[in-house]
Amino acid sequence: xxxxxxxxxxxxNWCTYTGADLAGTTRxxxxxxxxxxxxxxxxxxxxxxxxxxxxxxxxxxxxxxCEPGDCHYSTGNYYARRRLAIxxxxxxxxxxxxxxxxxxxxxxxxxxxxxxxxxxxxxxxxALGPQTKFKVKKDIET
Amino acid sequence: MKDxxxxxxxxxxxxxxxxxxxxxxxxxxxxxxxxxxxxxxxxVSDVDNIVFDEYCTFNMTRYLTEYPLGTKIAIAVKSCDSxxxxxxxxxxxxxxxxxxxxxxxxxxxxxxxxxxxxxxxxACNLPNPVxxxxxxxxxVTERDDGSPYDVLKELEEMELDVRWEFWSKEFSKCIRCYxxxxxxxMCYCDPCFIDQSQPRWADKSPSLESNLMFHLTRFYHLAxxxxxxxxxxxxxxxxxxxxxxxxxxxxxxxxxxxxVSGMSLDDKQVMVDFKMEDSDEILL
Numbered sequence: 001x002x003x004x005x006x007x008x009x010x011x012x013n014w015c016t017y018t019g020a021d022l023a024g025t026t027r028x029x030x031x032x033x034x035x036x037x038x039x040x041x042x043x044x045x046x047x048x049x050x051x052x053x054x055x056x057x058x059x060x061x062x063x064x065x066c067e068p069g070d071c072h073y074s075t076g077n078y079y080a081r082r083r084l085a086i087x088x089x090x091x092x093x094x095x096x097x098x099x100x101x102x103x104x105x106x107x108x109x110x111x112x113x114x115x116x117x118x119x120x121x122x123x124x125x126x127a128l129g130p131q132t133k134f135k136v137k138k139d140i141e142t
Numbered sequence: 143m144k145d146x147x148x149x150x151x152x153x154x155x156x157x158x159x160x161x162x163x164x165x166x167x168x169x170x171x172x173x174x175x176x177x178x179x180x181x182x183x184x185x186v187s188d189v190d191n192i193v194f195d196e197y198c199t200f201n202m203t204r205y206l207t208e209y210p211l212g213t214k215i216a217i218a219v220k221s222c223d224s225x226x227x228x229x230x231x232x233x234x235x236x237x238x239x240x241x242x243x244x245x246x247x248x249x250x251x252x253x254x255x256x257x258x259x260x261x262x263x264x265a266c267n268l269p270n271p272v273x274x275x276x277x278x279x280x281x282v283t284e285r286d287d288g289s290p291y292d293v294l295k296e297l298e299e300m301e302l303d304v305r306w307e308f309w310s311k312e313f314s315k316c317i318r319c320y321x322x323x324x325x326x327x328m329c330y331c332d333p334c335f336i337d338q339s340q341p342r343w344a345d346k347s348p349s350l351e352s353n354l355m356f357h358l359t360r361f362y363h364l365a366x367x368x369x370x371x372x373x374x375x376x377x378x379x380x381x382x383x384x385x386x387x388x389x390x391x392x393x394x395x396x397x398x399x400x401x402v403s404g405m406s407l408d409d410k411q412v413m414v415d416f417k418m419e420d421s422d423e424i425l426l
Contacts, residue, residue, distance in 0.1 A: 048335065048343055048359045055344070055351050068418070078416035082399065085424035086365045086413070089394040090358055093297075093387065095306025103425045133306055136351045 005059040005125040009036040009118070010045050014072035015108045016064025022111030030115035031122040034062060042066070042103075043076035047087040050101065054091075054134035060100045060125040062117070067105045077105070096133055099124055146246055147194040149278040150218055153244055155189045163216035163242050167205055169198040176254045180205065194218070196252045199260065201371045203227055206236050207330040216242040218278075221249065224271035225369035225404030226327045232411055235330065245274025247282045253376055263293035264385055265372035272405060290370060291393045297386060309387075315380040316353040318346070322384055323360065325377035328367050335359060361387050366395045366412035369404040398424045 011017040017038045023030060039045060042065025050061050063084060065077040084103050092098040104117050150168060157163040170181025170191045178198050182205070183189055202217055203226040209215060215236075219227060224245060230236045247270045250259045261267055267290065269282035297305060320336075323329045335343055336356045344355035368388045375385040396402055399412040399420075 047362045048355070051355050051358050052343060055355055068422070075416065078418065078420065079414075081420055081422070081425065082413060082416055083362075085398060086391065086394060087362060088425065090361055090365075090387075090391060092302075093305070093390050094309050094354070094358060095302055097302060105422075133310070134351060134354060136349075 015066035018108035221268035222371035245271035322374035
């Protein structure tokens with residue numbers, strides 16, 4: 001069977017999530033590999049979410065936030081930028097392909113950009129293949 | 143060495159007698175001369191038990207957060223330990239006015255586990271304490287040892303998959319005794335995220351994946367706070383070189399945000415601060 005990447009998308013309510021919504025209402029096509037979770041701000045993203053997502057078998061993680069300067073809470077994405085930058089360095093130093101983790105600033109009016117980012121990211125992950133390094137090997141009890 | 147011990151006893155006695163300190167955190171005798179122990183002197187009669195030699199590697203600031211805020215404490219610190227104090231003060235875990243800092247100007251302590259001197263490949267190894275009230279001896283002269291990050295070169299140059307091999311082998315050894323957490327002066331959270339059951343971040347039993355979850359999150363939690371005392375690695379019973387990962391995170395913080403942790407009381411920690419000019423390139 002062909003490999004279909006599983007990607008966790010975490011989108012901020014005010015920009016990226018609204019942008020994704022716009023992509024939907026304007027009928028822009030994009031791959032269905034991204035599962036989007038909504039948070040109120042990109043600074044809500046705890047880096048442990050990202051480690052946990054990889055552990056539970058995500059092949060990639062995409063974080064979306066407002067453009068710097070556009071944050072609904074004024075400064076949230078500035079904090080997020082620092083945190084996620086460190087997270088990326090940690091993943092890379094541990095030996096995970098840094099391409100599997102991506103942060104994008106997508107504004108609410110940019111449905112097209114959302115679709116493009118998802119398309120591009122999915123293809124990148126498809127080329128990388130399944131993520132097995134962090135994934136829990138045994139069956140997780142339900 | 144003996145001078146420092148005598149000065150330490152002398153100051154401890156004075157501080158306890160005058161009531162300037164309710165407790166003096168220093169080092170005491172262990173089961174042999176190579177294994178001294180952390181020691182809290184609470185009365186003048188305890189002072190004779192204080193020792194100091196090259197095996198006194200512990201970062202005594204670990205015990206500061208165990209005392210209620212407002213306790214008058216005198217503490218013996220070496221160079222790295224004094225940086226911890228600065229971080230704890232920035233986090234308002236201890237107050238500057240409650241602490242009498244007895245600075246120990248000494249480097250090249252010896253790790254009792256390996257028998258080797260602790261240099262800047264396993265710790266920050268600054269010569270003198272950064273912050274102190276009383277310096278127990280003469281300042282140590284500067285010496286060019288190269289950057290504390292030189293030791294990372296080999297790992298940084300590795301191919302990604304080779305590095306993964308290295309770390310996965312190391313983290314597979316972890317038995318989750320949490321000695322690293324217990325030895326770390328910055329790990330004072332109660333409860334620690336790994337002890338939470340709602341949400342349950344990772345399995346409690348050791349496995350590579352749950353060990354990774356614990357360690358990577360811990361590295362993140364110490365980003366911009368770790369002062370490179372190297373206690374985590376020395377405490378580790380299975381010899382995981384945790385300090386290397388901490389060094390890497392500190393190095394990245396320094397390069398990206400242009401600030402070294404625990405060097406000045408006026409600094410704001412990098413992870414609770416931001417600059418509008420931070421480049422988006424750090425995310426690439």
